[in-house]
Amino acid sequence: MAGFSDPWVLGFLLAIPLLFILYRRVLSRKRKEAIKFSNLGFIKSALGDAKKSRRHDLLFYLALMVLVFMIIGFANPHIPLKRAKEGVNVVLVMDISGSMQATDYKPTRLEAAKSAAEILLRSLNDKDHAGIVTFESGATTAAYLSPYKDQVIEKLRHISPKQGKTAIGDGLSMGIDMATSIPNRKKLVILLSDGVNNAGVISPAEAIQFAKANNIQVYTIGMGSKGKTVLGYDWFGNPQYAELDEATLRTIAQETGGAYFKSVDDHTLDEIYATIGKTIKREKEETNIKDWLFLAALLTFLIYLYLSYGKRRIIQ
Numbered sequence: 001m002a003g004f005s006d007p008w009v010l011g012f013l014l015a016i017p018l019l020f021i022l023y024r025r026v027l028s029r030k031r032k033e034a035i036k037f038s039n040l041g042f043i044k045s046a047l048g049d050a051k052k053s054r055r056h057d058l059l060f061y062l063a064l065m066v067l068v069f070m071i072i073g074f075a076n077p078h079i080p081l082k083r084a085k086e087g088v089n090v091v092l093v094m095d096i097s098g099s100m101q102a103t104d105y106k107p108t109r110l111e112a113a114k115s116a117a118e119i120l121l122r123s124l125n126d127k128d129h130a131g132i133v134t135f136e137s138g139a140t141t142a143a144y145l146s147p148y149k150d151q152v153i154e155k156l157r158h159i160s161p162k163q164g165k166t167a168i169g170d171g172l173s174m175g176i177d178m179a180t181s182i183p184n185r186k187k188l189v190i191l192l193s194d195g196v197n198n199a200g201v202i203s204p205a206e207a208i209q210f211a212k213a214n215n216i217q218v219y220t221i222g223m224g225s226k227g228k229t230v231l232g233y234d235w236f237g238n239p240q241y242a243e244l245d246e247a248t249l250r251t252i253a254q255e256t257g258g259a260y261f262k263s264v265d266d267h268t269l270d271e272i273y274a275t276i277g278k279t280i281k282r283e284k285e286e287t288n289i290k291d292w293l294f295l296a297a298l299l300t301f302l303i304y305l306y307l308s309y310g311k312r313r314i315i316q
Contacts, residue, residue, distance in 0.1 A: 005076035005288075012071045016064055023060055055307075062304040069297035073290040087127030088186045088280055089145060092117050093175035095193040095223070096159060097136040097166045102194075104225045105266050110161050112266045113192055113223065116273040117156060120190070121149050123277030129185070131178045132156055135171025136164030137199045145178050167200025168193055168248065172207040172218065180214050187216045190276060191252065194223035196245040204248050211256045218256040219276055220249040223263045 004010065094117070096110060105112035121130055130152045131145035143155035172191055179187040189211070197204050211218050224244040246262065253260040261276075263269040 003078060005078065007075060009071060009075040013068065016068060019064065019067075059304060059307060062300055062307070065300045066297050066304065069293045069300065073293035073297065076288060076290050077293065078288045087125060087129060087147070088188055089129050089131075089179045089182055090120075090124060090280070091131045091133060091145065091175045091179045091187075091189045092120070092156075093133045093135065093171045093189055093191040094142075094159065095136070095166060095168075095171070095195060096134045096161050097195055098161070098163045099166070099195050100223075101161045105223075105269070108161070109194055109223055110159070112269055114156055114159060116266075116269040117192075118153055119270055120273040120277045121153050121156070123274065124149060124280075129182055132159070133171055133175040133178060134159055135167050135174070135200075136162040138164070138167055139170040139174040139200070141174070141178065145181055165199035166193060166195035166197055167202075168195075168197040168245075169202035169204045169207045170200035172204065172252065173202045173210055176207065176211050176214055176216050176218075179216055186281075187214065188258075188280060189216055189218045190221070190273075191218055191249070192221040192223060193249065194244055196243050197248060204252060208252055208255045211252075216256060217258040218252050219258040219261070220253045221261045221263055221269070221272055222246050222249045223269065225264055 094110075094113060100108065100110040100113070102109050117132075124130060127147070128149075129145045129147050130143070130149055131141070132143040132152060132155060134140055134142045142159055143152045146152055168191070171193075172189065175189045175191065179189055208218075222244050246260075250260045252258070261272040263272055
């Protein structure tokens with residue numbers, strides 16, 4: 001919605017009709033005083049012919065237009081324009097902990113996640129920036145925020161799994177920090193995990209507050225299978241199953257205005273990333289147009305000068 005940063009400046013526009021009234025009164029008084037003299041030439045000079053009168057009116061109206069443009073410009077007007085010009089900061093936060101080596105997704109969970117993430121990266125607009133953060137027992141940057149998606153995809157392909165635990169809070173916090181590194185743009189974080197937060201120094205709750213403070217939407221993806229997935233066996237031969245903390249991922253998405261998705265196989269994971277890519281909204285932003293108004297004032301003033309002092313000047 002259009003508006004003004006300094007609306008009080010518009011109060012000076014009240015002077016415009018006052019100047020117009022004063023101008024008309026001066027012309028009227030000039031005509032009345034001219035009638036008192038008997039010299040016909042002086043009367044014609046004072047009253048002026050209709051054509052010359054219209055020219056004087058034109059100059060006056062041009063001067064008023066300059067004032068109007070300047071006053072509105074100083075009020076800092078802004079109108080909503082599509083943010084697509086600036087693009088969106090999209091940060092992928094990916095779990096690379098030991099459980100991501102499970103083979104219920106082919107060839108592994110991590111490789112399936114990387115392939116699906118590539119679908120999203122290729123769907124982004126030219127003006128969008130993308131970056132990647134990975135996490136296991138801690139978090140690290142895999143690809144810095146950049147408009148060059150091909151380079152980001154190349155770094156994505158080189159991500160390898162680790163044997164650590166799952167520090168969801170650390171990964172999300174680093175992703176939020178990366179998303180804010182380029183200001184004045186819409187920011188979006190996409191978090192993928194297949195486990196439970198059991199490591200790191202920042203809790204998911206603290207990361208949520210960090211995201212909300214920076215007005216960042218977080219989409220979360222829970223990666224799992226329809227049945228239980230065995231990751232290995234303990235010293236006593238008991239199977240160790242992959243655990244997915246859907247409650248935490250749902251909370252992260254709900255608290256930050258994002259959405260939660262559950263992936264159960266390669267196909268649904270691809271669809272999730274494709275869906276997120278299509279639903280990224282380029283919101284309207286308030287764009288200041290005062291420079292346009294100052295330019296209009298300058299052009300109007302140049303026309304005024306040309307008509308006043310140029311080869312075809314009005315004032316003789």
